[in-house]
Amino acid sequence: MDHKKILLGKIKTKKAVIGIIGMGYVGRPLAELSSSAGFHTIGFVRSQKKADSINQLKIRNLTATVDKNELKKADVILVCVQTPVFKNKKPDLRDLKNATFEIVEHLRRGQLIVTESSIAPGTTRNVILPILNKSSLIEGKDYFLAFSPERVDPGNKKFALKQIPKVVSGISDDACDLAVAFYRKIIDLVVPVSSVETAELVKIFENTYRLINISLVNQVHEYASKINVDMWEVVNAARTKPFGFQAHYPGPGIGGHCIPVDPYYLLDDAQKKGIDLSLIEEAGKVNEERPKKVAQRALEIVTLSNGFHENHVKSNGHFLYGTKGGRSLSNKKFKALLLGVAYKPDIDDPRESPALKIWEMFERLGFEVSYHDPYIPEFNNSKSVKLSKENINKQDILVITTNHSSIDYLELAQYKKPILDTRNTYSTRPPLVFGL
Amino acid sequence: MDHKKILLGKIKTKKAVIGIIGMGYVGRPLAELSSSAGFHTIGFVRSQKKADSINQLKIRNLTATVDKNELKKADVILVCVQTPVFKNKKPDLRDLKNATFEIVEHLRRGQLIVTESSIAPGTTRNVILPILNKSSLIEGKDYFLAFSPERVDPGNKKFALKQIPKVVSGISDDACDLAVAFYRKIIDLVVPVSSVETAELVKIFENTYRLINISLVNQVHEYASKINVDMWEVVNAARTKPFGFQAHYPGPGIGGHCIPVDPYYLLDDAQKKGIDLSLIEEAGKVNEERPKKVAQRALEIVTLSNGFHENHVKSNGHFLYGTKGGRSLSNKKFKALLLGVAYKPDIDDPRESPALKIWEMFERLGFEVSYHDPYIPEFNNSKSVKLSKENINKQDILVITTNHSSIDYLELAQYKKPILDTRNTYSTRPPLVFGL
Numbered sequence: 085m086d087h088k089k090i091l092l093g094k095i096k097t098k099k100a101v102i103g104i105i106g107m108g109y110v111g112r113p114l115a116e117l118s119s120s121a122g123f124h125t126i127g128f129v130r131s132q133k134k135a136d137s138i139n140q141l142k143i144r145n146l147t148a149t150v151d152k153n154e155l156k157k158a159d160v161i162l163v164c165v166q167t168p169v170f171k172n173k174k175p176d177l178r179d180l181k182n183a184t185f186e187i188v189e190h191l192r193r194g195q196l197i198v199t200e201s202s203i204a205p206g207t208t209r210n211v212i213l214p215i216l217n218k219s220s221l222i223e224g225k226d227y228f229l230a231f232s233p234e235r236v237d238p239g240n241k242k243f244a245l246k247q248i249p250k251v252v253s254g255i256s257d258d259a260c261d262l263a264v265a266f267y268r269k270i271i272d273l274v275v276p277v278s279s280v281e282t283a284e285l286v287k288i289f290e291n292t293y294r295l296i297n298i299s300l301v302n303q304v305h306e307y308a309s310k311i312n313v314d315m316w317e318v319v320n321a322a323r324t325k326p327f328g329f330q331a332h333y334p335g336p337g338i339g340g341h342c343i344p345v346d347p348y349y350l351l352d353d354a355q356k357k358g359i360d361l362s363l364i365e366e367a368g369k370v371n372e373e374r375p376k377k378v379a380q381r382a383l384e385i386v387t388l389s390n391g392f393h394e395n396h397v398k399s400n401g402h403f404l405y406g407t408k409g410g411r412s413l414s415n416k417k418f419k420a421l422l423l424g425v426a427y428k429p430d431i432d433d434p435r436e437s438p439a440l441k442i443w444e445m446f447e448r449l450g451f452e453v454s455y456h457d458p459y460i461p462e463f464n465n466s467k468s469v470k471l472s473k474e475n476i477n478k479q480d481i482l483v484i485t486t487n488h489s490s491i492d493y494l495e496l497a498q499y500k501k502p503i504l505d506t507r508n509t510y511s512t513r514p515p516l517v518f519g520l
Numbered sequence: 521m522d523h524k525k526i527l528l529g530k531i532k533t534k535k536a537v538i539g540i541i542g543m544g545y546v547g548r549p550l551a552e553l554s555s556s557a558g559f560h561t562i563g564f565v566r567s568q569k570k571a572d573s574i575n576q577l578k579i580r581n582l583t584a585t586v587d588k589n590e591l592k593k594a595d596v597i598l599v600c601v602q603t604p605v606f607k608n609k610k611p612d613l614r615d616l617k618n619a620t621f622e623i624v625e626h627l628r629r630g631q632l633i634v635t636e637s638s639i640a641p642g643t644t645r646n647v648i649l650p651i652l653n654k655s656s657l658i659e660g661k662d663y664f665l666a667f668s669p670e671r672v673d674p675g676n677k678k679f680a681l682k683q684i685p686k687v688v689s690g691i692s693d694d695a696c697d698l699a700v701a702f703y704r705k706i707i708d709l710v711v712p713v714s715s716v717e718t719a720e721l722v723k724i725f726e727n728t729y730r731l732i733n734i735s736l737v738n739q740v741h742e743y744a745s746k747i748n749v750d751m752w753e754v755v756n757a758a759r760t761k762p763f764g765f766q767a768h769y770p771g772p773g774i775g776g777h778c779i780p781v782d783p784y785y786l787l788d789d790a791q792k793k794g795i796d797l798s799l800i801e802e803a804g805k806v807n808e809e810r811p812k813k814v815a816q817r818a819l820e821i822v823t824l825s826n827g828f829h830e831n832h833v834k835s836n837g838h839f840l841y842g843t844k845g846g847r848s849l850s851n852k853k854f855k856a857l858l859l860g861v862a863y864k865p866d867i868d869d870p871r872e873s874p875a876l877k878i879w880e881m882f883e884r885l886g887f888e889v890s891y892h893d894p895y896i897p898e899f900n901n902s903k904s905v906k907l908s909k910e911n912i913n914k915q916d917i918l919v920i921t922t923n924h925s926s927i928d929y930l931e932l933a934q935y936k937k938p939i940l941d942t943r944n945t946y947s948t949r950p951p952l953v954f955g956l
Contacts (some may be wrong), residue, residue, distance in 0.1 A: 205747050235761055242763065250758040275760050281749050286757045289740060290765050293758075296736050297729070300799050304725060307786070307795040311641055313717050321722045322729075324685040324711050325671055327678065329726050330766040350743070359743040363736050366802045 086195040087226060088258045094159055095265045098122040102266075103158025105183045107138065107148060109341075110200055110234040111164035111431070112409040113245045117270045119145035126154055133221065142226030155190040158265055160198065163187075164234065167201040173348040173368075175204060177211065184215045191219045193226045196262045200234040202287050204349040213255060224256030230263035231280045233287030234472060238340075239431040249273035253283035291346040297332040297342070299367035302303045302374055305334035308452065316508045336485055336506040337374035339427025344436045375438050378483065378506055379445035385502045386418050386480045420446050421479045422455040423487025423496075429507075432459035439485040440464055456499070458490050476501060484509050523630040524694045530595055531701045532877055534558040538702075539594025539711050541619045543574065543584060545777075545869070546636055546670040547600035549681045553706045555581035562590055591626040595599045596634065596702055599623075600670065602777065603637040609804075611640060613647065620651045623706060627655045629662045636670040638723050638778065640785040644716040649691055660692030666699035667716045669723030674776075675867040685709035689719035727782040728800060733768040734779070735803035741770035752944045772921055772942040773810035773874030775863025780807070780872045811874050814880035814919065814942055821938045822854050822916045856882050857915045858891040859932075860922025862897045865943075868895035875921040876900055877925040894926050912937060 094100035102118045104111045107127040119125040128149040129135050138148035155161065165179040171300045180201055187197060197216065199208060208231045213223060221227050232252045236245065250271045254260030260276055267274045276284050301319065308315040315334050323331040338344045354361045425439035428430060436441070440453070443464055446453045454469045461468050469475050471491070476482070476499045487493075487507040497503065497510070530536035538554045540547045543563040548809045555561040565571050574584035591597065601615040616637055623633060633652065635644060644667045649659060657663050667748040672681065686707045690696030696712055703710045713719050737755065744751040751770050759767040774780045783800045790797045861875035862868060870876070875891070879900055882889045890905045897904050905911050907927070912918070912935045923929075923943040933946070935937065 132741065205749065206568065208833065220697075226796055237763065251757050251760065266601045273760065275757055277753060277757050279749065281747055282753055282757065285740075285744060285747075285749055285754050289754055290758050290761055291735070292740070293736065293765055296732060296799070300729065300732050304721075304728070304786075307790045307793070307797065308721060310793050310795055311717055311721075311722055313641065313715065317713060317718055318721050318725055321711055321718065322726050324687065325711065326684065327673065327676065329729055354743045357743070357746050359746055361739055361743065362802050363732070363739055363806065366798050370799065406856055497728050499611055 085193070088228070090157055091194050091196060091228070091262055092265055093259055095262070095269065098269065100159040101126065101157050101160050103128060103155055103161040104164055105161065105186070106164035106166070106179075106201075107164065109238055110236050111162070113236065114162060114164065114200070114234075115246055116143065117147055121142055121270045123269070126158060128152065133302060150469075152186050153190065155187060157193060159194065160196045160262075161187060163197065163199045163201060165201055167345070167349070168341065169202055169345050169348050174352055175349050176208070177203070180207075181211070181215065184212050187251050188216050188219050191216060191221055191227060193221060196228040196259065196266070197471060198230040198266075200232060202233055202291070202346050202349065203231075204288065204353040205281040205284040206353060207284060209255065213383050214345060224258055228254065228256060228259035228262050230254040231258045231283050232263055232267065233283060234362065235287070235290075239428055239434060246270065247272055249275050251275045251277055251283050251286050253277050253280045255280055285350075288346045288350045291342045292350060293334070294343050295338065295347045295361060295371070296367045297330070298338055299370040300333070301332045302334050302337075306377070316511055333508065334506075335374070335438070336378045336442060338371045339435070339437040339439075340433070341435050375441035375445050377440075378442050378485075378504065379451075380502050381480065382446070382451075382481050382483055383418075383449050385504060386420075389480075389502050403422055414457070416470055418451045418480040419478055420451045420453050420481050421469070421476070422453065423457075423482060423484045423491065424488050425455050425457045425460055426486050426488070429486055429488050430459075430490075434460050434463055437486070437515070442483070442485055456491075457486070458488060471496070473499075521629070524664070524698060525629050527595055527632060527664070527698055528701055529779075531698070531705065534705065536595040536702070537562065538592055539564060540600055541596040541597065541622070542600035542602070542615075542637075543570065544600065544602065545674055546672050547598070549672065550598060550600065550636070550670075550706075550950050552579065553681055555579055557706045559705070562594060564588065564591070587589050588622050589626065591623060592628060595630065596632045596698075597623060599633065599635045599637060600956055601637055603639055603781070603785070604777065605781050605784050610788055611785050613639070613643070616643075617647070617651065620648050624652050624655050627652060627657055627663060629657060632664040632666060632695065632702065634666040634668050634702075636668060636927070638669055638727070638782050638785065639667075639720055640724065640789040641717040641720040642788050642789060643720060645691060660694055664690065664692060664695035664698050664956060666690040666695045667719050668699055668703065669719060671723070671726075674869060675864060683708055687711045687713055687722050688720050689713050689716045691716060721786075724782045724786045724956050727778045728786060730768070730779050731774065731783045731807070732799060732803045734771070734774055735806040737768045738770050738773075739806050742813070752947055763872075769944065770942075771810070771874070772814045772878060774807045775871070775873040775875075776869070777871050785808065811877035814878050814921075814940065815885055815887075818882070818887075818917050818919055818940050819854075819885050821940060822856075825916075825938050854887045854916040855914055856887045856917050856919055857887050857905070857912070858889065859918060859920045859927065860924050861891050861893045861896055862922050863925070864894075865922055865924050866926075870896050870899055873922070878919070878921060892927075893922070907932070909935075912925060 102123045102125045105128045107129050115125050115127045125146045132150055135148040135150050163183050165183050168176045170176050223229050235248045250267045252263045264274050264276050287519050305315040318333050320328055351361050351364050398406045422439055425434050427437040441451050456471055457468050481502045483504045484507050487509040493509050538559045538561045540551045541564045543565050549562050551563045555871050561582045565584050568586055571584040571586050599619050601619050604612045606612050659665050671684045686703045688699045700710050700712050741751040755767050758765055787797050787800050858875055861870050863873040879889050892907050917938045919940045920943050923945040929945050
């Protein structure tokens with residue numbers, strides 16, 4: 085039996101059943117795309133509650149289940165689980181391996197398995213393939229293994245998932261062909277590359293590019309601050325160059341599930357192979373330092389605005405009112421309100437958000453911290469506080485960590501509280517362009 | 521007398537005389553733009569021979585001279601001299617200071633001085649302004665000092681000088697206004713920024729961005745080679761992402777008068793101010809290493825293709841024919857031909873070209889080196905050799921250091937000589953895109 089030909093036929097006639105493991109920010113929109121294209125789609129989730137919440141929506145062609153036996157029904161299985169890093173920045177492949185073990189338990193002839201999770205080069209061939217081969221089915225003949233990295237950009241209103249070109253690769257050429265055939269049914273542009281390692285490196289390189297450039301602008305921002313130059317103005321002027329430049333802006337640190345994670349997958353594998361990726365290491369360090377610098381800057385501001393002298397500030401958090409002579413008058417614990425704890429504006433995802441590290445740094449400096457985020461009701465064992473007059477008036481400083489567009493920043497400024505604006509929300513200097 | 525108003529009037533009616541110091545790759549096209557816009561333009565050069573060669577062309581409104589007394593006639597003086605670095609990577613401002621001393625000798629009321637050379641933030645205010653102030657004329661009243669960094673991209677056929685937006689700044693607001701007024705007459709879009717330091721940082725940041733990203737792709741290229749992935753294919757696939765990525769390609773090292781230079785101006789000033797720009801330092805190191813890696817790779821190739829064993833190769837350049845047992849048979853000096861010594865394709869500028877460093881590394885490894893470049897007849901005390909059968913047949917390896925488009929690379933491949941292609945000239949893998 086020519087399993088490739090049969091599956092190709094099912095894909096072309098949209099009779100193929102699509103199984104998606106993981107219905108998060110990657111799997112969920114993919115499931116909606118595939119079901120709306122006419123494929124019967126099954127989303128595999130961990131909790132019955134989540135399955136129910138999806139099934140309640142009664143989306144045409146889409147069902148969610150916790151029952152892994154249903155994997156047998158799927159002709160195409162897309163693996164969209166998270167691939168984070170451990171605290172020591174080493175790849176955490178537990179979810180990916182678990183998903184692969186579940187697949188191999190139900191693997192049958194004629195199935196195409198595609199991983200979408202970001203992984204280090206070599207992971208498809210050296211981690212996933214050996215697990216699937218335990219089935220004693222043969223890749224490229226009985227079943228097909230492909231890799232096509234997700235490029236989802238949460239909050240991006242300019243490009244829908246369908247419009248973001250899809251890089252596709254396969255262990256066997258047939259696996260690649262089948263994955264190309266499938267994605268062509270749901271994505272506008274499909275870009276096959278010559279090996280799974282190539283596709284794996286593409287995704288990680290894209291995010292490494294972002295890490296490096298955000299780190300660069302953050303580092304040069306420190307220099308710009310020192311010479312009283314507005315780094316946002318510099319970037320806005322630089323981006324008027326019509327070639328050879330892409331704008332990245334300073335911020336309080338990197339966040340999300342890609343940029344602080346993917347480069348470490350690359351770094352880890354490169355280290356194993358004796359290749360020095362010093363730029364990634366250095367960029368990582370620069371960003372690790374950002375939350376600390378935000379907290380330190382806040383401390384400078386509150387000590388100045390409270391008439392303190394910096395040399396009288398103790399690091400244990402109990403600050404001394406004092407004069408130049410150093411006479412202490414009273415103890416006080418500063419209060420800081422973090423505005424926005426999602427990792428970027430207008431989304432509800434706090435994963436790897438720099439706000440958490442800033443919070444920790446603030447506490448280490450002795451601040452009492454609270455936060456407001458319209459999209460995240462709970463964060464760091466606290467609840468989002470209202471932006472009421474009472475809540476704001478008791479603060480010593482407001483820190484804009486993420487600039488959600490739903491917050492009225494001009495109203496906030498009326499309180500005359502010091503505001504540390506890490507996102508240039510109050511920019512008064514749009515670039516002036518005189519021209520034709 | 522309102523000198524600003526008078527000069528503004530002259531600019532608007534194109535009665536202002538424009539003086540340009542330095543008629544190189546920056547000053548020359550600027551002079552052509554200004555003269556063709558209708559401004560009488562005087563180019564100041566060092567040698568009578570160069571002045572004659574320009575004057576021979578009889579370009580309307582444009583004359584060249586070595587006579588510095590003519591500076592008096594200029595209402596607007598554009599300083600377009602080179603600002604390189606010394607061997608130790610510290611800024612070499614000798615030409616800029618000399619030009620400024622010449623200006624101050626003839627400075628008169630109502631002149632606008634604009635520097636276009638790339639310089640570190642603070643240079644206009646702390647180096648140029650004090651020299652001009654020795655005239656006892658007052659900036660912002662008697663004369664005007666502006667800074668507007670050149671953004672010339674030699675060989676760029678997509679954007680003419682006129683189409684590249686011009687960032688403009690002034691010591692005084694009036695200086696900025698006047699410079700904006702002038703550039704608006706010759707450039708499509710003018711972008712005023714709030715201080716000279718901002719404009720100085722803009723230019724250096726643009727080129728620092730390029731340094732960092734070229735270094736990144738070169739470093740990841742080493743990893744890709746190790747895992748047998750084609751880095752050019754990775755970049756071509758990554759660039760299909762419609763946001764958050766800009767393509768840079770691997771190469772034999774950085775070249776030209778900007779990218780290997782400007783970031784060190786920034787680094788130097790940041791070090792003086794106690795700011796750590798570790799990413800620039802690291803990126804610089806990565807690129808310094810590239811020529812060595814090219815030469816080492818060439819050595820690997822020739823030893824393999826000549827049946828040598830690497831461990832029999834001596835570093836003094838006399839290579840031993842040998843067998844695995846190590847019996848030496850004869851001495852031989854390998855021959856390498858460098859193809860293209862300009863710092864980028866289709867231009868005739870070898871400044872800071874990585875080819876020179878590759879040449880030196882080759883010689884250190886004992887190679888006999890020659891080169892071919894259709895645009896550069898002399899280089900490193902040698903003459904460009906013809907791509908004749910005789911010249912090619914005697915080589916052990918051909919190294920494409922710059923891929924000028926006028927060379928017939930397919931013909932070259934017929935000689936069956938090893939070719940080390942640092943520019944992906946022989947790419948057989950254009951990205952396949954399947955889509956709508």
